[in-house]
Structure formats: structure tokens, C-alpha cells
Amino acid sequence: MLYGTPDLEPADEKILGEVEEMRRDLKYRLAETHRWDGQLRRQLQARAIQGSNSIEGYRASVEDIESIMVGEEPLEASAAVAREIAGYQQALTYISLLAKASSFRFDVGLLNALNFMMIGHHVDKTPGTVRPGGIYVRNSATGEVVYEGPDHEAVPALLDELVDWLNAGDLDAPNYVRGAMAHLNLVKIHPWRDGNGRMSRALQTLVLARDQITMPEFSSIEEWLGEGRTTYDYYDVLGEVGRGRWSPHGDTHPWVRFVLRCHHMQAQRVQRRLAEAGEVWMLLEERADAEGLHPRCVSALYQVFVSRRLRRSMYQADESLSQGQAARDLRELAAHDWLSPYGETKGRFYAPGPKMLAIREEFAGRAVPLRDPYA
The missing domain is CATH 1.10.3290.10 (Fido-like domain)
Structure with missing residues (x-):
């Protein structure tokens, strides 16, 4: 005998409906590449x-x-x-x-x-x-x-x-x-x-x-x-x-x-992350274009926005670049204050530079608490 499935109460049904609605919304938004x-x-x-x-x-x-x-x-x-x-x-x-x-x-x-x-x-x-x-x-x-x-x-x-x-x-x-x-x-x-x-x-x-x-x-x-x-x-x-x-x-x-x-x-x-991803990517595209950066660099910038660091090999794989192309792009982004390099050889990585830190701070300031559905 297994643990049995319980009957749901009206409050549970309401929350279940909201979850299903959010998931369907995600499905439709992800249908477009x-x-x-x-x-x-x-x-x-x-x-x-x-x-x-x-x-x-x-x-x-x-x-x-x-x-x-x-x-x-x-x-x-x-x-x-x-x-x-x-x-x-x-x-x-x-x-x-x-x-x-x-x-x-x-x-x-x-x-x-x-x-x-x-x-x-x-x-x-x-x-x-x-x-x-x-x-x-x-x-x-x-x-x-x-x-x-x-x-x-x-x-x-x-x-x-x-x-x-x-x-x-x-x-x-x-x-x-x-x-x-x-x-x-x-x-x-x-x-x-x-x-x-x-x-x-x-x-x-x-x-x-x-x-x-x-x-x-x-x-x-x-x-x-x-x-x-x-x-x-x-x-x-x-x-x-x-x-x-x-x-x-x-x-x-x-x-x-x-x-x-x-x-x-x-x-x-x-x-929220999905909505933010689109807004951030478009903002980074505008900034990269204004500074004359290659459009593919937005991939590196976005990774540093959502993460504390980026490694050359990850960017190289994401954009199907040669090692030299990826390294040049990252050096250029560092020269434009988008990235800050740390470490050497295999341990080298890129953290957010001053410009990226400013954008991250701006978006962090918009965050509002999630809603507890049972509260």
C-alpha cells in the first residue's frame, strides 16, 4: 500500500488553476524562439x-x-x-x-x-x-x-x-x-x-x-x-x-x-526571469550597437548579467567561435568597462564591469517580493 492522493480543498484548486495558467503562459512565450x-x-x-x-x-x-x-x-x-x-x-x-x-x-x-x-x-x-x-x-x-x-x-x-x-x-x-x-x-x-x-x-x-x-x-x-x-x-x-x-x-x-x-x-x-531576459537582452543590444560592438557580444553580456562570471570557453561554445575570436571579444568588452578580468590561464574569468554592475543594480532595484498564494 502506498501513501494515498488526498482530495484538494477549494483554496488548493484556486492555486492549482493559477499555476496551470502561469505554465500555459510560459509555454506560449517559449514557442517563439x-x-x-x-x-x-x-x-x-x-x-x-x-x-x-x-x-x-x-x-x-x-x-x-x-x-x-x-x-x-x-x-x-x-x-x-x-x-x-x-x-x-x-x-x-x-x-x-x-x-x-x-x-x-x-x-x-x-x-x-x-x-x-x-x-x-x-x-x-x-x-x-x-x-x-x-x-x-x-x-x-x-x-x-x-x-x-x-x-x-x-x-x-x-x-x-x-x-x-x-x-x-x-x-x-x-x-x-x-x-x-x-x-x-x-x-x-x-x-x-x-x-x-x-x-x-x-x-x-x-x-x-x-x-x-x-x-x-x-x-x-x-x-x-x-x-x-x-x-x-x-x-x-x-x-x-x-x-x-x-x-x-x-x-x-x-x-x-x-x-x-x-x-x-x-x-x-x-x-519574471523570462520577462526580464527579453528586456535585458534588448537593452544590451542597444548599448552594444551604440558602442560599435559586434552583435554576438550581447551573448557574453547577458551571461554576465545573470551570473557572477563568464569564462572564455563558455562564450566560445555559445557563439560557435574560435578561441581567438572569443578572446578578442572579451578583451574588447573589458576595454569598454563591461567586463572585469580575473585570474590567469585556465582559471581566468570575467566578472561584471562598471557598466554591467550599474545595469544589474538598476534591475535589482525593481524587484518586488513574490506573492505567497496561501497567505
């Missing part, structure tokens, strides 16, 4: 990876994660953290492909394969295979056991039941609710020795991605879950619903309500 789309998607995926891994204690900057995503060595993250980031990116990349697959069914083999992609570098933790014994989740500060997973002998049958439900269960429920319940059931089954939290968040992203409303990076709430107080709220509601051990008879409504709120908050944020 823009030059900034690729960089925006990369940034969103990097933030999702950052959020999900930071919950597990693997912390890296968005800039380092973007470097890892394009095959570069990070400037700050340790080799151990970089391996965790690369594994999670591999799994999310596969999820992006599965989102568009014409023939698709959930199965246990897929779940095991995703787990192996994430933690395959931990061979000692038997990645991609069901745990051979009990498992306990502990409070990292006190060492206290806060959750005990179901007996390992029950796990294969529970995974089979979850897969059956993913393919055919509660199909009349909203996809956001089904994603939330997939997340809850997998994290409570805790079928592997490691990677259970990240797998559960990734499974939720996959459920939503299969709905094909928007691409996975635009529908994921992993970024929101990894931020500050939300992470504590996330643990609290999982503890409230889970009650310390496998107990699929309790009320799951608090969990679903928490997830719907996260979707609403993250959808607001993504909507």
Missing part, C-alpha cells in the same frame, strides 16, 4: 541542480555548476562535489530526453538507472540496486533517527506498486499532485543506499515533464526546495506526513499543499 532561450534554460537547470544537491550538503555556486554542465573544471567546487553535480546533471539530461519520448512507460529499471547515473561514482553504495538492508535517516545536527525506511524485503514489491501507480494510478488527478505523490512515495520507500532524496525530486520533475506543458527546467521546483527556510519546511512537512517510519495511512494533504505552494512561488519567479 529567442536568442536568450538557451542561456536561460542552462541557468534554470543549474539552479535546479544546485537546489537539489544543496539539500544533501553538496554545495556549489551556480557558476561552477554551469561550468561542470559544459565540461569545464569548476573554479571553486571540490572534485567530490563536482562528481555529485555531474551525476545529477546526467540524470536530468536523460529526464529531458524522456520528456519528449514518443514511447514511454515508467519501470523499476528506469528508476534504478537514474539512481546509477546520479551516484554511480559511489560503487561502495551499490548504486542502481535496491538496498540489501534497513535504512535510517538521521538529523545531521543531533544524530537522532528521524525516519526508518520500510523493511528491505518489502522494497521490491513497493517499487512495483509505485511503478504501476505511475503508469495507471490516479490519472484523473492534476499532474502537479501526481508529481508530489510520486516524490513522497519514493522518498518514503527509500529504496537505495544513497541518492533517495535527489531521486525523489528528479522523479517529480519527470512526472511533470511527461505532461509536456513546459520543458523540465521550467517546471521543476528543485531550486525553490533548496533555498533557506524552504528546505527546513520541506523536512518538516515530510516528517509530519511520514511520522518517523513507513506509515501510508496518514493524511497527505499537508504535503500536497506544500508542493502546490512551491510550484506557485517558483512559477512566479520563472515568469
Whole structure:
């Protein structure tokens, strides 16, 4: 028996409708191709990876994660953290492909394969295979056991039941609710020795991605879950619903309500980023044209607007340039006070220069708080 899908209350239905409206708006706006789309998607995926891994204690900057995503060595993250980031990116990349697959069914083999992609570098933790014994989740500060997973002998049958439900269960429920319940059931089954939290968040992203409303990076709430107080709220509601051990008879409504709120908050944020991306890009095009800069330089300027730094190889790949062309463009942008260079050779990067800092400050001053839909 799995944790059951709860009935929604009128307030939940209202918020669900608002989330779906925002997602449809995103879909229509993304249907038209823009030059900034690729960089925006990369940034969103990097933030999702950052959020999900930071919950597990693997912390890296968005800039380092973007470097890892394009095959570069990070400037700050340790080799151990970089391996965790690369594994999670591999799994999310596969999820992006599965989102568009014409023939698709959930199965246990897929779940095991995703787990192996994430933690395959931990061979000692038997990645991609069901745990051979009990498992306990502990409070990292006190060492206290806060959750005990179901007996390992029950796990294969529970995974089979979850897969059956993913393919055919509660199909009349909203996809956001089904994603939330997939997340809850997998994290409570805790079928592997490691990677259970990240797998559960990734499974939720996959459920939503299969709905094909928007691409996975635009529908994921992993970024929101990894931020500050939300992470504590996330643990609290999982503890409230889970009650310390496998107990699929309790009320799951608090969990679903928490997830719907996260979707609403993250959808607001993504909507604003998309609108801001177009405004910033057009502004940078005007400024670049006025200063006689090559139009392709806007790509570098936009990357530095949304990030703390830019590396030559990333700009070179984004614009399909030779190493010499990319280096000349960046030197010219630095000479015009758009960029500030730091470091040497492989460690060299470009941070926002005085002109870019002024634009970033202007847009930061416009920011207004997101609206809590349940407030």
C-alpha cells in the first residue's frame, strides 16, 4: 500500500488553476524562439541542480555548476562535489530526453538507472540496486533517527506498486499532485543506499515533464526546495506526513499543499526571469550597437548579467567561435568597462564591469517580493 492522493480543498484548486495558467503562459512565450532561450534554460537547470544537491550538503555556486554542465573544471567546487553535480546533471539530461519520448512507460529499471547515473561514482553504495538492508535517516545536527525506511524485503514489491501507480494510478488527478505523490512515495520507500532524496525530486520533475506543458527546467521546483527556510519546511512537512517510519495511512494533504505552494512561488519567479531576459537582452543590444560592438557580444553580456562570471570557453561554445575570436571579444568588452578580468590561464574569468554592475543594480532595484498564494 502506498501513501494515498488526498482530495484538494477549494483554496488548493484556486492555486492549482493559477499555476496551470502561469505554465500555459510560459509555454506560449517559449514557442517563439529567442536568442536568450538557451542561456536561460542552462541557468534554470543549474539552479535546479544546485537546489537539489544543496539539500544533501553538496554545495556549489551556480557558476561552477554551469561550468561542470559544459565540461569545464569548476573554479571553486571540490572534485567530490563536482562528481555529485555531474551525476545529477546526467540524470536530468536523460529526464529531458524522456520528456519528449514518443514511447514511454515508467519501470523499476528506469528508476534504478537514474539512481546509477546520479551516484554511480559511489560503487561502495551499490548504486542502481535496491538496498540489501534497513535504512535510517538521521538529523545531521543531533544524530537522532528521524525516519526508518520500510523493511528491505518489502522494497521490491513497493517499487512495483509505485511503478504501476505511475503508469495507471490516479490519472484523473492534476499532474502537479501526481508529481508530489510520486516524490513522497519514493522518498518514503527509500529504496537505495544513497541518492533517495535527489531521486525523489528528479522523479517529480519527470512526472511533470511527461505532461509536456513546459520543458523540465521550467517546471521543476528543485531550486525553490533548496533555498533557506524552504528546505527546513520541506523536512518538516515530510516528517509530519511520514511520522518517523513507513506509515501510508496518514493524511497527505499537508504535503500536497506544500508542493502546490512551491510550484506557485517558483512559477512566479520563472515568469519574471523570462520577462526580464527579453528586456535585458534588448537593452544590451542597444548599448552594444551604440558602442560599435559586434552583435554576438550581447551573448557574453547577458551571461554576465545573470551570473557572477563568464569564462572564455563558455562564450566560445555559445557563439560557435574560435578561441581567438572569443578572446578578442572579451578583451574588447573589458576595454569598454563591461567586463572585469580575473585570474590567469585556465582559471581566468570575467566578472561584471562598471557598466554591467550599474545595469544589474538598476534591475535589482525593481524587484518586488513574490506573492505567497496561501497567505
